[in-house]
Amino acid sequence: MDLTATTTVRRPVSEVYTFWRRLENLPTFMEHLDEVRTTGEKTSTWVASAPFDRKVEWEAVLTEDVANERIGWRSAEEADVPNQGTVSFVLAPDGVSTEVHVHLVYDIGAGKLGKAVAKYFGEEPHQQLDDDLRRLKQVLEAGEVVRSDGAPWGKRARKEFPQRPAQPLTAEERREVLGV
Amino acid sequence: MRANCWAGRNEVEVRDVPDPAILNNRDAIVRITSTAICGSDLHLLDGYVPTMQDGDIMGHEFMGEVVEVGTGVDPARVRVGDRVVVPFPIACGACGACAAQLYSCCENSNPNAGIAEKMFGHPLAGMFGYAHLTGGFAGGQAQYARVPFADVGPLKIESELTDEQVLFLSDILPTGYMGAEMCDIQPGDVVAVWGAGPVGQFAMDSARVLGAASVIAIDKEPYRLRMAEEAGHIPVNFEEVDVRSRLLELSGGRGPDKCIDAVGLEATHGSAHIHAFDRVKQAVRSETDRPHALRQAIVSCRSGGIVSVIGVYGGMVDKFPAGAWMNRSLTLRTGQCHVQRYMTPLLRRIERGELDPTRIITHRLSLEEAPRGYDIFKNKQEDCEKVVLTP
Numbered sequence: 001m002d003l004t005a006t007t008t009v010r011r012p013v014s015e016v017y018t019f020w021r022r023l024e025n026l027p028t029f030m031e032h033l034d035e036v037r038t039t040g041e042k043t044s045t046w047v048a049s050a051p052f053d054r055k056v057e058w059e060a061v062l063t064e065d066v067a068n069e070r071i072g073w074r075s076a077e078e079a080d081v082p083n084q085g086t087v088s089f090v091l092a093p094d095g096v097s098t099e100v101h102v103h104l105v106y107d108i109g110a111g112k113l114g115k116a117v118a119k120y121f122g123e124e125p126h127q128q129l130d131d132d133l134r135r136l137k138q139v140l141e142a143g144e145v146v147r148s149d150g151a152p153w154g155k156r157a158r159k160e161f162p163q164r165p166a167q168p169l170t171a172e173e174r175r176e177v178l179g180v
Numbered sequence: 181m182r183a184n185c186w187a188g189r190n191e192v193e194v195r196d197v198p199d200p201a202i203l204n205n206r207d208a209i210v211r212i213t214s215t216a217i218c219g220s221d222l223h224l225l226d227g228y229v230p231t232m233q234d235g236d237i238m239g240h241e242f243m244g245e246v247v248e249v250g251t252g253v254d255p256a257r258v259r260v261g262d263r264v265v266v267p268f269p270i271a272c273g274a275c276g277a278c279a280a281q282l283y284s285c286c287e288n289s290n291p292n293a294g295i296a297e298k299m300f301g302h303p304l305a306g307m308f309g310y311a312h313l314t315g316g317f318a319g320g321q322a323q324y325a326r327v328p329f330a331d332v333g334p335l336k337i338e339s340e341l342t343d344e345q346v347l348f349l350s351d352i353l354p355t356g357y358m359g360a361e362m363c364d365i366q367p368g369d370v371v372a373v374w375g376a377g378p379v380g381q382f383a384m385d386s387a388r389v390l391g392a393a394s395v396i397a398i399d400k401e402p403y404r405l406r407m408a409e410e411a412g413h414i415p416v417n418f419e420e421v422d423v424r425s426r427l428l429e430l431s432g433g434r435g436p437d438k439c440i441d442a443v444g445l446e447a448t449h450g451s452a453h454i455h456a457f458d459r460v461k462q463a464v465r466s467e468t469d470r471p472h473a474l475r476q477a478i479v480s481c482r483s484g485g486i487v488s489v490i491g492v493y494g495g496m497v498d499k500f501p502a503g504a505w506m507n508r509s510l511t512l513r514t515g516q517c518h519v520q521r522y523m524t525p526l527l528r529r530i531e532r533g534e535l536d537p538t539r540i541i542t543h544r545l546s547l548e549e550a551p552r553g554y555d556i557f558k559n560k561q562e563d564c565e566k567v568v569l570t571p
Contacts, residue, residue: 008276010274010275010276010279094276097276127294130294131294134293134294137275137287137288138272138288141272141274141275141287141288142206142272142274142275142288142289142329143205143206143252144204144205144252145291146204146272146288146289146290146291146306146315146328147203147204147291148203148291148292148306148315148316148317148318148328149200149203149237149316149317149318149326150233150236150291150292150312150315150316150317151291151292151312151315151316152203162233162312163233163292163312163316164316165185165233165234165235165236165237166233166235166236166237166309166312166316166317166318166319167183167185167197167198167235167236167237167318168197168198168199168200168201168318168326169198169201169203170198171198171201174201174203177203178203
């Protein structure tokens with residue numbers, strides 16, 4: 001599966017690049033990612049939520065790192081769902097914003113997990129990546145992922161409609177949503 | 181707290197709901213002192229704007245006192261104890277749209293941007309109490325409201341002006357003003373406004389303030405036309421006269437230089453069969469909006485004129501007079517109001533006495549009476565023009 005998505009973030013290229021390059025930041029806006037830990041100069045461990053409450057963990061290797069231009073990575077050989085990605089950062093025509101171009105490739109095999117992953121992405125796999133980039137923009141421009149009463153889940157906002165009613169959360173719902 | 185909730189098509193109900201709390205660190209909680217029912221709330225009431233859910237708190241025109249702020253709110257902009265008017269579009273202040281002062285197109289404030297994008301091609305900003313399409317934010321017909329990006333939108337009121345004098349800075353005064361501003365009014369212009377509801381009345385007043393030579397009010401409710409006439413505008417009742425002929429008479433045969441549609445998607449029409457055509461199409465959902473006012477504005481406007489649309493549309497229309505629009509060099513301008521852009525300049529105009537927003541208030545009710553307020557406003561009973569609610 002081959003996905004591309006683009007957004008424009010009204011922040012300098014160096015800031016957007018630096019944010020992405022600190023891979024620990026990726027889970028703040030990528031819905032399926034729970035955690036990324038840098039383990040070496042070019043290596044990192046990625047933890048994602050998989051369907052049916054499973055956790056999937058894989059090692060990734062940085063394949064390219066051109067400061068303020070491009071970052072590339074791919075999963076190490078033993079990954080359950082081999083994947084690779086590149087992100088490039090381009091100064092937008094307005095001279096102040098950064099265009100973020102993402103290209104992801106998932107090698108979804110015929111195995112059980114592959115099927116589950118395909119199902120997880122659903123009929124509109126682009127939607128998830130588009131939403132991830134929308135949240136990247138929110139984090140960089142507005143400080144954090146925006147919550148409403150109807151959609152209070154932050155980055156776990158895939159539930160589109162029907163949602164919660166647009167009225168304040170109970171204390172219990174708030175604890176669940178905010179984790180405090 | 182108590183809040184006025186959507187309870188299904190044509191039904192609202194004041195219910196007990198949880199008190200709001202901070203969800204994002206740039207939020208504030210506002211204790212509401214005054215709130216109002218907007219004409220666009222009626223589109224929600226009727227179910228013409230999709231993605232309403234049972235229990236959604238209504239209301240996007242409100243003001244009050246800040247009682248709590250999140251850790252990320254800039255104290256130079258807003259603090260606990262401040263008296264604020266809250267603009268209906270929620271805007272982050274930092275994206276490309278906000279940088280261009282297109283606050284109602286904010287790229288970050290709508291958590292349901294994906295839904296809006298599917299319907300409209302690109303997303304809309306978050307808005308208070310205006311369906312899940314615009315984010316699913318609880319509205320302001322309540323005792324309290326959570327206000328995101330509190331350091332961007334809310335306007336501090338530091339003078340002695342009453343709530344009623346400043347409440348409408350939240351939506352309808354800026355909306356009416358933007359309708360007139362988009363007309364690029366020149367000295368000598370004749371401006372016609374379709375719809376003498378609250379937004380239409382403010383569009384008329386704004387057109388005059390911006391230099392129009394004469395302003396025409398088109399509606400069918402005698403009490404609304406009377407209200408416009410008392411404010412110095414020329415009334416035209418579309419049930420009594422042929423609008424096009426009357427407009428030609430009032431503009432030396434040229435047609436109005438500028439036309440403002442302050443009606444939107446639930447228009448009614450002097451011609452019964454055309455109204456029936458649209459009403460049936462709308463009822464079977466093959467057309468979502470009834471665009472009589474827009475059609476008539478386009479056909480009536482003089483060649484080279486500007487048609488400014490501030491009435492709300494939600495979807496698709498049939499029989500759009502593209503030929504008149506194209507061949508006669510008309511300019512069509514529109515937008516949900518970028519309220520933040522207009523609040524301070526309009527506050528100054530209120531302070532200087534150039535605009536009196538209180539002139540349209542006909543009903544003052546308690547929050548508990550909100551369902552009755554919706555009923556009389558929708559059915560145009562008791563000469564209802566504008567309902568202000570006190571929680």
